[in-house]
Amino acid sequence: MDFSRLDHDRKNRTGFPEVIFCQGKADEFLIDIYKKMYEADGQVFGTRATEEQYQLLKNHIPEIQYDKISRILKAVKPEVEAARLELIGNIAVVTAGTADIPVAEEAAQTAEYFGSKVNRLYDVGVSGIHRILSNVDVLNQANVVVAVAGMEGALASVVGGLVKVPVVAVPTSVGYGANLGGISALLTMINSCANGISVVNIDNGYGAGYIATQINRLAEGVIDR
């Protein structure tokens, strides 16, 4: 299946390296793309990987690393790691509950891979409102807040009312019954009464980490036009 077209120009065009969406990729294809990118760029970063995919790729790239929680599968050559610039700026990632943490970690680690400093604030959902209120100062130091929440997703609205900076809201599929696999949380966030909230797909931690980095780079003045 040699049909994929490598988008060599992507880094120039968008300022970001390619990231692999591992879920559902055929084994041979995954091996092939990981090996090619690791050779060419000295690093490769994939999301939504399974434990089985990790075991598979370890045979080909022994130094590959897998994070069970975020499901990120990453390999970076030492010389590339050594050459990485210091993380910049400040992105706050908040979650409503502990079950939202995997999506939040996908966002946070994606942002870190792209060069952003991240501040985590987890399990601060609105049913115990003091948890978020006692951290307003932390939120206000960030250039952008990523708000991750399932069930009814009300966290985004409360955060939106407390901060000056944009909030990237990530609905999660956490919940059951009328949560409709995350659609309910998505609708909550899209209809938010608070300003400054925009929304990405359900469980799309990667997308939120990407946008947050774009905003963080703008705020730190490091976008390269």
Add this chain to the structure above:
Amino acid sequence: MDFSRLDHDRKNRTGFPEVIFCQGKADEFLIDIYKKMYEADGQVFGTRATEEQYQLLKNHIPEIQYDKISRILKAVKPEVEAARLELIGNIAVVTAGTADIPVAEEAAQTAEYFGSKVNRLYDVGVSGIHRILSNVDVLNQANVVVAVAGMEGALASVVGGLVKVPVVAVPTSVGYGANLGGISALLTMINSCANGISVVNIDNGYGAGYIATQINRLAEGVIDR
């Protein structure tokens, strides 16, 4: 169209008098039922009435009164009014925005008609969270809280996390676009991460006022089994 079956036993069975749902009722039918109930019971109370229905009924029951905001159309004979018991207990009715007030007033005035004391707390939505937080004491004195909110309906979750008493959540059709005519707020409330929240139909202020009164009566020890 003489098909309606008066439910004479209702008061005994449920403890509540009949209330008229005016919306969409044919003129002759509305006149007929208002006149019959006014004669029989000395009072009649209708919800979702229009200005036109008010003008129509004034010809037949000159002392009838219409409240534009709640759209309640009510007539009570002086001797019945005089014999009314003092309002009891404490129901808090809160709204997220000013656009939710018509539904909240339907709830509040229904509860008052059924004998409950009501405490109103309007325009305390979560995008300015200090507004609800500075009123927690008021909420905690109530036997039950009616939380009325449109758009994303996050108010119910925040209230639910702050109080010891049940919260009856009323989604409203306030909003636009992906609010789906109130379905989004309903889903938010049904999926709430906070405990103690149960939900009624979109814009159903009457239903919330009814349930709140049932709970208020239980709390005040005046249910008649």
Add this chain to the structure above:
Amino acid sequence: MDFSRLDHDRKNRTGFPEVIFCQGKADEFLIDIYKKMYEADGQVFGTRATEEQYQLLKNHIPEIQYDKISRILKAVKPEVEAARLELIGNIAVVTAGTADIPVAEEAAQTAEYFGSKVNRLYDVGVSGIHRILSNVDVLNQANVVVAVAGMEGALASVVGGLVKVPVVAVPTSVGYGANLGGISALLTMINSCANGISVVNIDNGYGAGYIATQINRLAEGVIDR
């Protein structure tokens, strides 16, 4: 994954101890939280637990007990058990069919854990209407009725027309085809023509048991403001 924020103030704020939602929790996390709560409070109560989770936790808390039907996983130290207050009041829990019993038991056992006396009335669905009618007296002695039904969920409407007290309706995912995983029953209950009905999420027995306890406490005069 040490991200969870214990909500130490919850008991004071809401009057209820924390309950664990076991479904989907990672093993290490579940063990950790059960052990901590068991130490701190002498009791721990979880819902939606699997047989596997029970086996897992038995290694750490040998006296833990699992109820297959309600899927509740509970451990209470003898001294805590001995100090429990007598169950108070009266909550009726009714189901339409036998398939709704697991959700009903989650509600009933939750209410009992929170101190309420529960009266069970199962398999009294409306297709054999005499079954509920012959039990009206039982319903009317309760402070609140929890009505649990899947398929078309019509039970709540019939119960609502028969009693003076609030009905907390729990739609279940029982059924197939156009039941839409419980959404149809939820819609039935939200649109009920009967008064006094409010609704919780699909299969949310726990939530219904919580609200019923709030109402039961109010009726018995034991809320602590």
Add this chain to the structure above:
Amino acid sequence: MDFSRLDHDRKNRTGFPEVIFCQGKADEFLIDIYKKMYEADGQVFGTRATEEQYQLLKNHIPEIQYDKISRILKAVKPEVEAARLELIGNIAVVTAGTADIPVAEEAAQTAEYFGSKVNRLYDVGVSGIHRILSNVDVLNQANVVVAVAGMEGALASVVGGLVKVPVVAVPTSVGYGANLGGISALLTMINSCANGISVVNIDNGYGAGYIATQINRLAEGVIDR
């Protein structure tokens, strides 16, 4: 617009004369078809007609009659009326509320036009369950029951559990909010826990009257194969 193909064979094929669905028909077209059918068959029967359509057609067929409630617009020549056979059998038409009566009348009058005897039982919804229970004998004398209900549509399930004969359930658009224009009642009826219930489109009184007549004819042994 002379595109319509008259289905001359329909009466032979199905045993029923053509009926006109008036809603949305252009004026010229409606006049044309009413005049042609009135000439050819001596009778014409239309559903969902407006007051304006009635006024329009009175100019062309002075003896035409309009029923405001059912919105049926009908003209029958005296000699055809005189030659009509006596109504046969027994169809029971029941409604949950008074607002469902227009749809019920469309069903009832359609069945009568097709030669069936109809027994009306209106405003017997399940929130006052005694109303339907005290009429079980009436239901059991029918060959088929048409159950018409909006809001949550629970009536069909209760009736289905009480009778030996088929129940044709008609959801109506009566209600508001989460009634979704009748979809909620339709889902209730499709998911009914009772046996013997089949469902037609929302507000489709005509369709129910047609099917009920088919069954009534079978029961009375007058189908002509």
Add this chain to the structure above:
Amino acid sequence: MDFSRLDHDRKNRTGFPEVIFCQGKADEFLIDIYKKMYEADGQVFGTRATEEQYQLLKNHIPEIQYDKISRILKAVKPEVEAARLELIGNIAVVTAGTADIPVAEEAAQTAEYFGSKVNRLYDVGVSGIHRILSNVDVLNQANVVVAVAGMEGALASVVGGLVKVPVVAVPTSVGYGANLGGISALLTMINSCANGISVVNIDNGYGAGYIATQINRLAEGVIDR
């Protein structure tokens, strides 16, 4: 779990014996109910049974029989079988494709168990319209037609236009993608442009067999009021 209330009066009230919906029933419960009914009535009939449930029950009722296609699990004592009345009347069961046959067989065998004669006509979908057209005479001899179809479910409309008798339409979950698990076929049938069509739940062969038997009995004059 001894909560089920046997509905001893059902046979008198509805004219039909109880049928077991096996899907999802706990093993102990299924064994218990099969044994009890087999003892009491000499026969027991269940739908949606699995191969595993069959193996389980064979240990308790060796003469039990399982039909893989219809998934019906049935046991009838020889003396009961011997005493069965001859099948009466005529029900036609038609399917669009071969994949719809399991649902059709559930309908057909249910109707036979309830005493009706059944005429099967399978794989006559509208994409090869001559297949149904060449069987119109067969359809017209039936007292009622059960039309079973998945995908777009157009078969019901074509049949409805060809026959004088009622059509009970059964949407199936056969299909993929935008078939929405059978919802698309259900909508097709509910919106049918043909008359005489009423609809049951997705894959509800049992329900269709029940209603068809009710109609068949009426047509054969054997309903016992």
Add this chain to the structure above:
Amino acid sequence: MDFSRLDHDRKNRTGFPEVIFCQGKADEFLIDIYKKMYEADGQVFGTRATEEQYQLLKNHIPEIQYDKISRILKAVKPEVEAARLELIGNIAVVTAGTADIPVAEEAAQTAEYFGSKVNRLYDVGVSGIHRILSNVDVLNQANVVVAVAGMEGALASVVGGLVKVPVVAVPTSVGYGANLGGISALLTMINSCANGISVVNIDNGYGAGYIATQINRLAEGVIDR
């Protein structure tokens, strides 16, 4: 509001002139674009125009013509009309009912404007299947069939099973209740069991006329690459 970018290259790129979608266009804008295109090209063709828009434009282009049924608003200069090529090929446009004709005419007249010969076959829905069957020869002479149907939209499936050429299916919003404004017919057509059917948006006669012309041109060998 001089923001529109004329797509001068469109004719070269796609082979089709621009067509105006009149619905909702502001008056000044509509006048401006009609006048500009009429000057530049000698002809202008718009869909979904209202009677009011026609009256408005007649003041500026007196020779403009409006067809009430298709709602097409068209002006062609005599010299352009004279220079038109003869219509080519054969497109069959069929409808289920008379209410579908406006959409069918939009398709037919669009195809004619684009140079295709059209064969109309209206009111041949499947509830009277002989109507379409007696016209199979007509269908088979076409290069492509446009099948227009509302309600349950079953016509497309029957046509698809009868012809060798592609069927472009157009769902219409004709119907009520569970037709969901045309979504039900769209789902029927998308799930069709017949081959050779592809679908356009609800009521999109224009789109069907466009595609049919593309196919007709290919069949007649007049595409200009």
Add this chain to the structure above:
Amino acid sequence: MDFSRLDHDRKNRTGFPEVIFCQGKADEFLIDIYKKMYEADGQVFGTRATEEQYQLLKNHIPEIQYDKISRILKAVKPEVEAARLELIGNIAVVTAGTADIPVAEEAAQTAEYFGSKVNRLYDVGVSGIHRILSNVDVLNQANVVVAVAGMEGALASVVGGLVKVPVVAVPTSVGYGANLGGISALLTMINSCANGISVVNIDNGYGAGYIATQINRLAEGVIDR
């Protein structure tokens, strides 16, 4: 109806003045709030205003201005206008079609009111892809792009693939049939295969202008923490 709570702290907390959502506001309320804010702040800015609301307010604030396209109703005192800071930064606002311009103008004028410089690029939808491609340089000079599109909303994905900066996507209700009032465009944007895209509510130009300003301020280094 003196229930609204002015959020005096909002400017400090969020950095933005209050904006009035005029749609559906009662006349007295609108007059009251416009007058109060105009007095207190010297300026007032409202969205979704009607022509009638403009006429109404002109009686009270003669210098008020109404923009028909964006439906923005604005009054600024000369001394406030004179004191306004120069617009900063660069926000690109792009639309797919001309029908999307009202929403785009709401976004653009909101951003300008909040102090941002805006670059408009309208009618550059993907059906004529050269229109957006020839403007890539313009897009890349912006700090953030607001992409406004109805129908299928594909513009956001194409823009997202072309730029380095965040794209705030605004689905519009432009379209018909299966556009579901804008839900289809919203789903397109939420599921975008391009990175850097986050989404606001249907037709929510105001929200997009707000977020774009937040990002623009960050990029220009003028956020005041």
Add this chain to the structure above:
Amino acid sequence: MDFSRLDHDRKNRTGFPEVIFCQGKADEFLIDIYKKMYEADGQVFGTRATEEQYQLLKNHIPEIQYDKISRILKAVKPEVEAARLELIGNIAVVTAGTADIPVAEEAAQTAEYFGSKVNRLYDVGVSGIHRILSNVDVLNQANVVVAVAGMEGALASVVGGLVKVPVVAVPTSVGYGANLGGISALLTMINSCANGISVVNIDNGYGAGYIATQINRLAEGVIDR
């Protein structure tokens, strides 16, 4: 289960041989039909086959071949293969991503089986727009384009704006969260702002290959009426 009716006339009526939809077919049935068709026609072609079905059939037809990617299971006798006509015309099949390739291959190989020449162009999604733009010439040489895309499905709109020939759009279930199993991509394509696009069911590569062949045959002048 010998119920299937072979449609012997299909080839004459539609010009296409029967193709087997393998998914969900019972083993015995699949063996039977493959053997019969292989005997009768010398070739058999099935879609959506599993690896297990392949292993099963290899025992009966050793020369059978399975393509893992397209899931096509095909057997052609050498003499039939030898007698095949040369592939004709030109169908372009394009995909947005690599994950869409299985559906694209089902389309391509179906078209080839039916005698069409196919030109593949994969992984040319709109997030890297240059990939499709650099291939416009290839697209314009085709008689028809099959555009296969999941996630937001924007590819179809861009292609539609670039070519003169019809585009058959195939939404795929590729994606997650708010992709709704492919419904989102389907809606995108149905609402496309570009002309010349018609849509088939989600993942229906077979259907697209069939229609593309119909159009290709028309363009090549080889339809046999």
